[in-house]
Amino acid sequence: MKTLGQFLISHDEEKDLVLLLERIMLSCKEIAVQLREGALAGVLGSTDITNVQGETQKKLDIIANEVLKRNLLDLEMVAGIASEEEDLPVAGNHKGRYLVVFDPLDGSSNIDVNVSVGTIFSILEVQSNQDCSHPDAYLQRGRQQVAAGYVLYGPSATLCLTTGDGVHQFTLSDTGDFLLCQEHMQIPTSTQEFAINMSNQRFWEPETQHYVGDLLKGADGSREKNFNMRWIASMVADVHRVLTRGGIFMYPWDNRDPNKPGKLRLMYEGNPMSFLVEQAGGLSTTCYGDILDIEPKHIHQRVSVALGSKEEINTLMEYHASARDNTAAKLNT
Numbered sequence: 001m002k003t004l005g006q007f008l009i010s011h012d013e014e015k016d017l018v019l020l021l022e023r024i025m026l027s028c029k030e031i032a033v034q035l036r037e038g039a040l041a042g043v044l045g046s047t048d049i050t051n052v053q054g055e056t057q058k059k060l061d062i063i064a065n066e067v068l069k070r071n072l073l074d075l076e077m078v079a080g081i082a083s084e085e086e087d088l089p090v091a092g093n094h095k096g097r098y099l100v101v102f103d104p105l106d107g108s109s110n111i112d113v114n115v116s117v118g119t120i121f122s123i124l125e126v127q128s129n130q131d132c133s134h135p136d137a138y139l140q141r142g143r144q145q146v147a148a149g150y151v152l153y154g155p156s157a158t159l160c161l162t163t164g165d166g167v168h169q170f171t172l173s174d175t176g177d178f179l180l181c182q183e184h185m186q187i188p189t190s191t192q193e194f195a196i197n198m199s200n201q202r203f204w205e206p207e208t209q210h211y212v213g214d215l216l217k218g219a220d221g222s223r224e225k226n227f228n229m230r231w232i233a234s235m236v237a238d239v240h241r242v243l244t245r246g247g248i249f250m251y252p253w254d255n256r257d258p259n260k261p262g263k264l265r266l267m268y269e270g271n272p273m274s275f276l277v278e279q280a281g282g283l284s285t286t287c288y289g290d291i292l293d294i295e296p297k298h299i300h301q302r303v304s305v306a307l308g309s310k311e312e313i314n315t316l317m318e319y320h321a322s323a324r325d326n327t328a329a330k331l332n333t
């Protein structure tokens with residue numbers, strides 16, 4: 001079985017990109033060890049620090065962020081990093097070629113209950129002469145990503161990666177290597193499984209209520225088939241299920257804070273996951289347009305997300321087609 005490095009070299013990936021991806025995986029291995037030891041290492045629980053999103057940081061949010069930051073800023077090809085857990089980006093080598101944007105630990109609310117979490121990353125290329133300690137240097141559309149991926153820390157640690165030529169899956173072995181286990185993952189085009197936090201139902205816009213209402217009616221409603229529901233509350237784990245066996249994952253706009261376009265973050269959640277999903281034959285949308293086409297305005301910008309099986313996303317879009325001028329559409333475009 002090929003290691004990640006062997007696979008990337010055999011696909012003619014640029015040497016610096018290979019080294020960078022290997023360094024991200026080295027970081028993920030360190031994070032996996034901390035997660036495995038959990039309570040034994042005293043790393044569970046919260047801190048009293050609030051991040052720029054207004055969320056209380058877990059001890060492991062900070063540890064994972066520090067591991068990635070330390071390992072990446074050490075590399076010559078890294079011009080800067082931006083993270084969910086950093087107010088502002090941090091500049092690296094001013095001659096570096098790549099910017100790395102990441103969610104060091106996704107699904108933080110699951111850490112203390114020993115449920116799957118993950119690391120999400122997006123790699124961009126520096127545009128000419130930019131100050132990489134400034135957020136503007138990172139504000140590129142999702143379509144400009146050079147690579148994106150995540151590591152899911154579940155029963156096994158799994159990497160799903162794209163460099164723009166399909167999505168490939170690797171599993172962390174006993175020897176400490178990420179070994180190739182599946183090339184060109186494909187999301188089935190149709191599905192009977194959905195993932196959404198139903199407790200927010202009363203806050204959704206009418207089109208989302210209508211769409212999910214019809215899923216719940218199953219074979220007795222207009223969809224004429226039954227749907228199953230899953231919600232892990234770690235985007236990484238929910239998206240991994242979609243990549244593996246199909247489905248639709250949604251964190252739509254809601255009116256709890258009408259000025260926020262959604263809960264999830266564009267640069268280190270929406271964009272990398274959308275790149276992976278599109279590369280695996282699925283679709284990713286705000287309900288009004290492709291996530292990968294959004295011109296970002298802020299590094300911690302939020303976005304409404306619906307991604308997964310092609311036919312299901314197209315159906316969801318039809319429910320929203322009559323409401324293109326509403327608030328949610330305006331907030332995202």
Ligand SMILES: O=P(O)(O)OC[C@H]1O[C@](O)(COP(=O)(O)O)[C@@H](O)[C@@H]1O
Binds near residue numbers: 103107197233
């Ligand atoms: O608590 P909720 O509303 O179920 O939200 C869960 C969502 O929030 C997130 O945990 C946000 O990510 P972070 O843990 O990185 O802040 C997603 O992974 C997940 O899909």
Ligand SMILES: [Mg+2]
Binds near residue numbers: 103105107269
């Ligand atoms: Mg997250």
Ligand SMILES: [Mg+2]
Binds near residue numbers: 106108
């Ligand atoms: Mg996070």
